[in-house]
Amino acid sequence: MSDNQSHILVVDDDDQVRRMLRRCFEDEGYRVSEATDQSGVDAALDTGIDLMTLDLNLGGTDGLTIARQVRQNWDLPIIMITGKGDMIDRIVGLEIGADDYIAKPFHLREVLARVRSVLRRSGPRETASAATAAPTACIRFDGYALDMDRRSLQGSAGAIRLTSGEFDLLALFARHPHRVLSRDQIMDMLKGHDWAPNDRSIDNQIARLRKLIEVNAREPLLIKTVRGAGYCFTPHSIEA
Structure with missing residues (x-):
């Protein structure tokens, strides 16, 4: 059941x-x-x-x-x-x-x-009682608040909707700031996802994340591409 x-x-x-x-x-x-x-x-x-x-x-x-x-x-x-x-x-x-x-x-x-x-x-759907619950684990970076328990992202303009896959990817980056992660490492670390050989969904999700959190998605400052190596999350400030 x-x-x-x-x-x-x-x-x-x-x-x-x-x-x-x-x-x-x-x-x-x-x-x-x-x-x-x-x-x-x-x-x-x-x-x-x-x-x-x-x-x-x-x-x-x-x-x-x-x-x-x-x-x-x-x-x-x-x-x-x-x-x-x-x-x-x-x-x-x-x-x-x-x-x-x-x-x-x-x-x-x-x-x-x-x-x-x-x-x-x-994750579970948020209820009224959840809104008044004890403080949850949260990672803050460059004006954003990533709530790990409620699986939500807040920016200066309010809540930013993420799919569960996008949230998991951003959470992974937030837990490993300033570290270059290859696509293979990202796929290995995101357990529970089903990846096919030559799957480009990681790249697609990163492209969508950039549109949501970057000032200019074409010149990203938060999620940078490291040519030939992978991606690196590079916020100016980050605190948990």
Whole structure:
């Protein structure tokens, strides 16, 4: 049984796939809602969703469009489950903020493992009582506050939305400032993520982070590229 009764939204226009995933998730103790299109997704999100599985190849609005709209308005982990096996589709999905990607046909045990991993990384949803809880571990750098317990990033203009993958990557950099990390080291240190050979999602996530925290993403000062070696997090000041 699931310990936290997480609520999963299954988005797929294949009735058989939706039923199979619903049965699988409910057997593990998760709450499950279903949707086949954008309107169904919008209605379900208002009920409180902890994670969404999303098919790219829907009959109406395509999954990528739905993922973009969800990412703009909700801090919600997304696992793309699709019959498209092309690497380009995977990269585009990760670029717009998907937290993981599974190609059909899939094994239900693999889906469950990915769901559990993403839910662990995304952390519990913040409640009113959490807002008044004891102070949490926080790393401050150059005007930003990275809250490790609440998995949030605050800047001078307010909260900055990060996917769970982006948060984990920034947290890794913040724990190892002024140290050059190769792509292989980053992939090894980010346990729980599923990386494919020649996977460029690290580079894509860094590009997105730069757009969020750099004054000029084309001339980054916080996350610098060290040619031939990797990346280095170089804040002017940092304190935990």
